[in-house]
Amino acid sequence: MTVNKVEVKRERILEAARNLFLRNGLRGTTMEAIAREARIAKPTLYAHFPDKDAVFLAIVEQLLAAKIAAFEAGLSGDGPVEARIGAALAAEFAVIAAILADSPHADELFAAHRQGAELFRLSDERVATRLQAELAAAGVAEAAALARLLLDAAFGLAQKAIGRSDLGADIRLLATRLIGPALPR
The missing domain is CATH 1.10.357 (Tetracycline Repressor; domain 2)
Incomplete structure (x- = not known):
């Protein structure tokens, strides 16, 4: 079974965001920090989620x-x-x-x-x-x-x-x- 790379990347983003939200709070977490924590470029993050609220809702x-x-x-x-x-x-x-x-x-x-x-x-x-x-x-x-x-x-x-x-x-x-x-x- 082939793992979907897009889903793997999306899950990595959500895991990074979840860790940051728990550590820094919602207000203390930025899209830049999420990209850095997920080890991806900001444009890649924005290709998956338009903003921090969309990440939180996911x-x-x-x-x-x-x-x-x-x-x-x-x-x-x-x-x-x-x-x-x-x-x-x-x-x-x-x-x-x-x-x-x-x-x-x-x-x-x-x-x-x-x-x-x-x-x-x-x-x-x-x-x-x-x-x-x-x-x-x-x-x-x-x-x-x-x-x-x-x-x-x-x-x-x-x-x-x-x-x-x-x-x-x-x-x-x-x-x-x-x-x-x-x-x-």
């Missing part, structure tokens, strides 16, 4: 794909619905935490997701729809409202405690406490 797209994959893997596990949903949400936010946890610019990067607001909205909508379906299948009467509450609360926990090692445990506990009482007896 990284956001990768992050969201990884986040959705982790969520789906957690949800497909064994156990009661509250444990599977807790595992899915913990896995989803662990993807973000793993990337941002050691960055001195985590708050800036977490807040910068507004640049990819539509991408995040679509990702969150997909997760909310899956949560709602799982909750409804388990017999939860207000599945849509509970799915929205779970996502909002998990997001708040992640934003406040992105670097804490017990974030996953907190999210799993949140799911257990909120879903358990809503299940039919």
Whole structure:
């Protein structure tokens, strides 16, 4: 199988940019620095991405794909619905935490997701729809409202405690406490 050289170069650019964004922040990273870190000429960088925002959005797209994959893997596990949903949400936010946890610019990067607001909205909508379906299948009467509450609360926990090692445990506990009482007896 032949590796596409354009894709290899694009991935090298995104890896270099991701490292710089984590190390220097979004505001502290320039296209020139990205080109230098990726060991390519600036015109080559601009052939792939028109500006720094486009580079950032490409990284956001990768992050969201990884986040959705982790969520789906957690949800497909064994156990009661509250444990599977807790595992899915913990896995989803662990993807973000793993990337941002050691960055001195985590708050800036977490807040910068507004640049990819539509991408995040679509990702969150997909997760909310899956949560709602799982909750409804388990017999939860207000599945849509509970799915929205779970996502909002998990997001708040992640934003406040992105670097804490017990974030996953907190999210799993949140799911257990909120879903358990809503299940039919």
